[in-house]
Amino acid sequence: MKMAGSQTKAWSPGVRRRVRQAIYDFHVRAFGEEMARVNFLPLAERRRYVADMVDHAVRKGVKFDKPALGVTP
Amino acid sequence: MPLSYAELEQFYEGLVARARRRGIVCAITSGMACVAYGVAQATQDCDVLCAPDAAGKFLDLLGEASLHGQLPSYRGHLTPPLDARWLRGGWTSHFVWDAAGAEAYLDIFGVAPRGSSPWEAELQGFYAGPHTVAEMKRTNRGKDWPFVTAMGAQMLEARDERGWLHIYDEKLLRTFGRASPAPAELLKRRPLLELAVANDSRLHAVLYAEVQFWHELDRARLGIYQKAVRPYLMAVKKAHVPTGSALATQHEIRVRCAEKHLPTNPLGDYGIERMIGEAQEALREMVQPAALAWLPDVREQFKLVAA
Numbered sequence: 001m002k003m004a005g006s007q008t009k010a011w012s013p014g015v016r017r018r019v020r021q022a023i024y025d026f027h028v029r030a031f032g033e034e035m036a037r038v039n040f041l042p043l044a045e046r047r048r049y050v051a052d053m054v055d056h057a058v059r060k061g062v063k064f065d066k067p068a069l070g071v072t073p
Numbered sequence: 074m075p076l077s078y079a080e081l082e083q084f085y086e087g088l089v090a091r092a093r094r095r096g097i098v099c100a101i102t103s104g105m106a107c108v109a110y111g112v113a114q115a116t117q118d119c120d121v122l123c124a125p126d127a128a129g130k131f132l133d134l135l136g137e138a139s140l141h142g143q144l145p146s147y148r149g150h151l152t153p154p155l156d157a158r159w160l161r162g163g164w165t166s167h168f169v170w171d172a173a174g175a176e177a178y179l180d181i182f183g184v185a186p187r188g189s190s191p192w193e194a195e196l197q198g199f200y201a202g203p204h205t206v207a208e209m210k211r212t213n214r215g216k217d218w219p220f221v222t223a224m225g226a227q228m229l230e231a232r233d234e235r236g237w238l239h240i241y242d243e244k245l246l247r248t249f250g251r252a253s254p255a256p257a258e259l260l261k262r263r264p265l266l267e268l269a270v271a272n273d274s275r276l277h278a279v280l281y282a283e284v285q286f287w288h289e290l291d292r293a294r295l296g297i298y299q300k301a302v303r304p305y306l307m308a309v310k311k312a313h314v315p316t317g318s319a320l321a322t323q324h325e326i327r328v329r330c331a332e333k334h335l336p337t338n339p340l341g342d343y344g345i346e347r348m349i350g351e352a353q354e355a356l357r358e359m360v361q362p363a364a365l366a367w368l369p370d371v372r373e374q375f376k377l378v379a380a
Contacts, residue, residue, distance in 0.1 A: 010232075015252050022248040023226045030219035030242070031112075038113045039223070050113050051078035057115060058075050064117035065178050068149035068167035070305075071298035072120070072180060073212035073291055 076141070076175045078117065084177060085119040086199050088138055097131055098124040098193050100201040102185065102209060110203050112223040118178035122192050122201050125160040125183035135168060135179075136320045143172035145179070147323045150309040151302055153335055154327040155181055162338030163298070163378040185209050186294070187374040203228055207239040208374065213291035218284060238263055243280055247272055264367045275363070282356065282364035289352035290371060294340060297348065301339035308334045338378070345375045 011019065027036035038049045054064070076084075085101060092099045100106075104116030123131050132155045135145050148167040153159040155166040160183025170177040185192045185201065187208045195202030201209075207224040210217040218241050225239025229249060237255045240246045249255075250269035260266050265283060268276040308330040314323050336342055349371060356365065 009253055011252055019230065019248060019252050022245055023223075023230065026226065026242050026245045027223065029244075030222070035113055039111050043109065043111075046111070046113055047082070047108060050108050050115060051082070053113075054078040054115050054117055055075075058117070064115070065169075065176070066118060066180075068152050068180075069295075069299065070151040070153050070164055070167075070302045071295055072165045072182065072186060073214055073217075073295060 076177065081117060081119075081177055084140055085121075085179070088134070088179075089121065089199050091138075092123075092127075092131060092134055095130055095134060097127040097134070099127070099131065100192065100196050101199050102182075102192075102201040102206050106200040106203075106206045107210075107220050107224070109198070109200050110206065110224055111227055112220050114220065118180065120180045120182065122182050122185055122205075123160070124193060125157040128155050128157045128160050128181075128183065131155060131181065132320070132324060140170040140177055141172045141175040143170050143175065145170045145177075145320060147314075147320070147327060148178070150306050152327070153302075153305070154324055154331050156324075156328060156331070157183070158337045159331060159335065160184070161378075161380075162336070163340055164335075184378045186291075186378075187211050188377055189373045191377070204233070204235050204239075211287045211291070213288040213295070234259060237266055240269075241280065241284055243277055246276065246280070262373070263369045265369075268367070275367075278361050279364045279367040282360035283368060285359055286352060286356055286368050286371075289355045290349065293348045293352050293355075297339050297343045301336050301342075305330055305335035340375065340378050341380075345372060348375075 024036060024040065027039050031039065038046055041049065082105065085105065089099055089101055100122050101119060102122050103120035104114040105119055107114045138145060145168040148169040152167045153164040160166070163184050163186065166181045168179045168181070185205050185208060188205055189208060190204070192201045192205040195204060200206070203224045207221045210221045221239050222242045222245060225236040226245060228236030228239065234256050237249070237259045240249060246269040250272060254270050255266040265276065265279045268279060309327060312326050312330055314326050340348065353365070
């Protein structure tokens with residue numbers, strides 16, 4: 001089996017649509033409606049959104065640094 | 074005025090680009106890679122995978138990598154030296170650029186935690202491939218798991234079958250199971266996929282058990298490293314590295330301490346089988362016994378660090 005290759009059988013347009021909707025619903029469940037929307041934006045817009053979000057958080061005093069333990073989870 | 078996210082991102086990508094021009098195989102992973110792969114994560118620090126053999130060259134590069142006029146330092150007493158011996162053994166080296174208002178944090182790995190295949194083989198632009206990033210996110214932190222699933226779903230949509238290994242949402246797993254069968258090879262690697270494809274009612278309990286298994290494995294792994302680092306921590310503290318000393322000086326001191334006090338591969342020394350056995354034992358107390366039969370064989374995920 002070629003691990004990074006194509007699937008054995010391509011999905012029909014109907015299946016593809018259902019899968020796509022299920023993935024979007026998962027994003028809503030896992031990340032909330034707003035972040036689900038962001039996750040489906042084109043890359044440049046998503047990066048801009050994350051940049052604005054992080055910059056705003058930093059201005060409000062949020063620290064993003066993780067402890068330096070020599071090993072990472 | 075603190076550095077903006079865009080400036081930091083540009084700085085880290087510039088660092089990787091410069092490293093590659095010097096022949097260093099490296100890639101950004103974790104949060105910043107997730108953003109690139111369609112799952113927004115608020116992060117400011119950068120995790121970079123670097124081929125262990127190129128650790129010395131990367132250290133040289135860091136010694137010249139100024140950010141707002143500031144050069145980086147090793148971060149904290151626990152940080153192992155950026156040296157092939159320790160990178161190969163699964164340690165992470167931490168660095169900080171500590172200019173007032175312009176802090177930047179960089180963590181460097183040689184081996185991707187839980188990586189089942191060499192990350193060097195699948196780079197996408199500045200980033201490690203989604204398969205590697207997803208494997209690295211199987212941590213003991215609950216917040217990481219939706220990122221794993223999101224990347225797995227994206228891989229399946231892009232027709233990369235390994236996405237099956239990363240779906241940890243029951244509903245989504247059943248949807249994929251209805252859409253197409255999982256390849257036989259992957260059923261061997263992740264037995265619960267059989268339950269997903271058959272839309273079996275046991276899937277819920279087994280999925281829970283599998284996630285808990287990864288949590289326990291990560292706890293066990295971190296415990297092994299944290300215990301192994303203690304003598305080194307004391308040695309680095311005692312060494313009193315002068316504040317503001319050059320990165321090369323800090324490095325020499327850490328290498329001296331590490332050579333005496335820091336095992337290069339504590340996980341290999343401890344034994345992968347032993348660690349897996351302990352994680353399984355811990356799991357017995359928290360999941361349905363029948364679910365244990367459906368757990369994946371995880372030895373592949375630790376073979377690279379044990380090598």
